[in-house]
Amino acid sequence: MPAQSVPAQPAPAQSQTPPAPSPQTRDAAARPASAVATSFDQVVDRAIEREHFFTAQMKQLHPLVETYLQNLKEDKDLGMAVPSSDVYFLGRLDMSEGTDDRAFVSPTTAGLGKRMLSKIKDQFVFKFLPLGFAQMVVLDEDFQRRYYDFTFVRREFLGELRCVVIDVAPKKDAGNGRFLGRIWIEDQDYNIVRFNGTYYPHPRYSYYLHFDSWRQNLRPGLWLPSLIYSEETDQKARMGETLHYKAQTRLWGYNLKDLRRNSEFTEITVDAPQTVQDQSQKAQDASPLEAQRQWERQAEINVIDRLQQIGLLAPEGEIDKVLQTVVNNMMVTNNLDIQPEIHCRVLLTTPLESFTIGHTIVVSRGMIDVLPDEASLAMILTHELAHIVLGHHLDTKLAFNDRMFFPDERTFERMDFARDRTEEEAADKKAVELLNNSPYKDKLSNAGLFLKAVQARAPHLKNLIRAHLGDSLLNGDATRMSSLMTASPQFDPKKTDQVAALPLGGRIKVDPWNNQLELIKTKPVAITAASEKMPFEVTPFFPFLTRFGAATPAKVGPAAVPEKSGAAPSGQ
Numbered sequence: 001m002p003a004q005s006v007p008a009q010p011a012p013a014q015s016q017t018p019p020a021p022s023p024q025t026r027d028a029a030a031r032p033a034s035a036v037a038t039s040f041d042q043v044v045d046r047a048i049e050r051e052h053f054f055t056a057q058m059k060q061l062h063p064l065v066e067t068y069l070q071n072l073k074e075d076k077d078l079g080m081a082v083p084s085s086d087v088y089f090l091g092r093l094d095m096s097e098g099t100d101d102r103a104f105v106s107p108t109t110a111g112l113g114k115r116m117l118s119k120i121k122d123q124f125v126f127k128f129l130p131l132g133f134a135q136m137v138v139l140d141e142d143f144q145r146r147y148y149d150f151t152f153v154r155r156e157f158l159g160e161l162r163c164v165v166i167d168v169a170p171k172k173d174a175g176n177g178r179f180l181g182r183i184w185i186e187d188q189d190y191n192i193v194r195f196n197g198t199y200y201p202h203p204r205y206s207y208y209l210h211f212d213s214w215r216q217n218l219r220p221g222l223w224l225p226s227l228i229y230s231e232e233t234d235q236k237a238r239m240g241e242t243l244h245y246k247a248q249t250r251l252w253g254y255n256l257k258d259l260r261r262n263s264e265f266t267e268i269t270v271d272a273p274q275t276v277q278d279q280s281q282k283a284q285d286a287s288p289l290e291a292q293r294q295w296e297r298q299a300e301i302n303v304i305d306r307l308q309q310i311g312l313l314a315p316e317g318e319i320d321k322v323l324q325t326v327v328n329n330m331m332v333t334n335n336l337d338i339q340p341e342i343h344c345r346v347l348l349t350t351p352l353e354s355f356t357i358g359h360t361i362v363v364s365r366g367m368i369d370v371l372p373d374e375a376s377l378a379m380i381l382t383h384e385l386a387h388i389v390l391g392h393h394l395d396t397k398l399a400f401n402d403r404m405f406f407p408d409e410r411t412f413e414r415m416d417f418a419r420d421r422t423e424e425e426a427a428d429k430k431a432v433e434l435l436n437n438s439p440y441k442d443k444l445s446n447a448g449l450f451l452k453a454v455q456a457r458a459p460h461l462k463n464l465i466r467a468h469l470g471d472s473l474l475n476g477d478a479t480r481m482s483s484l485m486t487a488s489p490q491f492d493p494k495k496t497d498q499v500a501a502l503p504l505g506g507r508i509k510v511d512p513w514n515n516q517l518e519l520i521k522t523k524p525v526a527i528t529a530a531s532e533k534m535p536f537e538v539t540p541f542f543p544f545l546t547r548f549g550a551a552t553p554a555k556v557g558p559a560a561v562p563e564k565s566g567a568a569p570s571g572q
């Protein structure tokens, strides 16, 4: 691909005239035979056509959809809004009959399965329905020119995409729940890549929320919803109550069928002769101890496969290696030799949790996001390492394959890796011992500070600081590894130079198609006010949009799931 600089700045705004056709866009040569839209009307027509294609496509796809919402209230002492409570939803999107979703986790199932746009029904005031957020992936299921007025705004770059920006408003009598806001259309195939606004007008006693919905080019010709930010600061609801919240919705796991473990079959066909020989030399029954270990290993593999297949666990990748390096540091300095080898994996969800499955340490994406430094990461991993060192076992009932046959949405009921209090306390004690023997021993005050932040925010962020599958950072009333807190400074939300915990979403980037993870490498931005620290908080999204295949090829680690379809060139 010829190197060509693409300005990151928005293109200069044009006057209120229809956009001129661009004779020289980047991939003009690779563009499909369909002609360039030559007038504003044609741009709108093409976008509407693509939107119908999109809606039809979405009916076939069943990504996971996660919404994490924080209600805000003004803290007079701090002079800023801070989270006062939170809500968490996780489900699988099913749009085959409208925008519906199957919930894995939901504080209330009220309203589930009802096909309605309203976020707040009068009998459930301030109860957000997961459905309402799932709806935000669709601009209008019946997007027709006759329902709307379109006004050209300007051309603008979103990432490397040159976009036509258009304001969209429903005509009178177009019916309830039409889209009102702004859309960004990429100027090659005319897909809507971002829309920002609300639905309008709202029915009596229901309210539509404001949202900013982003789509990414995940495969050639496929632009799929990935990130949605929603916020209200002063929406007046009933009884003089005001709605004040912010929420992130993330979608991933669009292509789960390629995540199945089929490598075993491949290994049989490509095995080199020596490998076969090696195995035949070893051909004998397992000793009782070996058999017990294999049995436990079987349970571990079953569970990990299952979690990966349903899209909760990321495939192996570069971040696992980063985590493993930290675990190795701990093991080397403590002279630990553990067989089978310990592996680390990432759970794709937001709530802060970690757990072990046999000799696999699992840490959630949200946890990795908010940890301020490597010593804090070491603290989390070492707690899990301690479980392994102490021989806390996985329940081997999971070694029977039939135990894995249950519907996805029951995962959180059927899989439980939480430890009892005694094991938790033992692991804490052992972990502190291991840490004091490690290269992190002089850097643990920040880890203690992180725990203080957890403790301070836990009463308001019950759905974030709780575990769904594994161990919470809280053990009853106690905080994990609380002995580390004694040597750490006071948690002070007002101090700009004290970073106890980071906002969500700053460290890990998920490929919503194949769930591969990538470390985000952005330079830290200097914090100028205490309100910018936002520990554990959600923020708006501004992804750098690119065309599929146009970005630098993703690094695929040796152990990563092979990309079967190969990197198809863009523009097909």
Ligand SMILES: [Zn+2]
Pocket: 383, 384, 387, 419, 423, 424, 427, 471
């Ligand atoms: Zn634990």
